[in-house]
Amino acid sequence: MRKVVYPGTFDPITNGHIDLVERACRLFDRVVVAIAASNRKNPMFTLDERVALAQKTLAHLPNVEVCGFDILLVEFVHQQQAQAVLRGLRAVSDFEYEFQLANMNRALAPTMESIFLTPAEHLSYISSSIVREIAFLGGDVSKFVAQPVEDALKRKFNR
DSSP states (O other), X not given: OOEEEEEEOOTTOOHHXXXXXXXXXXXXXXXXXXXXXXXXXXXXXXXXXXXXXXXXXTTTOTTEEEEXXXXXXXXXXXXXXXXXXXXXXXXHHHHHHHHHXXXXXXXXXXXXXXXXXXXXXXXXXXXXXXXXXXXXXXXXXXXXXXXXXXHHHHHHTTO
């Protein structure tokens, strides 16, 4: 079975993330969306909230599993018995950071591969941090996130 882990903070999950997961489902038998605790980033949503939002927005994909993790990524990938890590590249500016991470992961786990996908062009500018900012300022985020995420953002900001 070909299995990939798609790690991230997903604070919150966006349509860009969903697009990558849907496309990964065509390439792999199993896609594990691994939501990092990321306590150092001070996420707006708790880990449990982020997992629940991802589960709701990805429920239409039968070969997707969503879970949280708080260990080294290479250890998590090994536990999952996955062959690769999936990462998205929105712009050239993402490449340098992702390249460093891929090389570090390879140094820690030589058999682990990193797979990079670019988003659909109409989704390439979406980021969780920008979505949070728009929602905080009362803007419409419906073009950028699924309905459960939009609802959660409204609740978070009392809108």
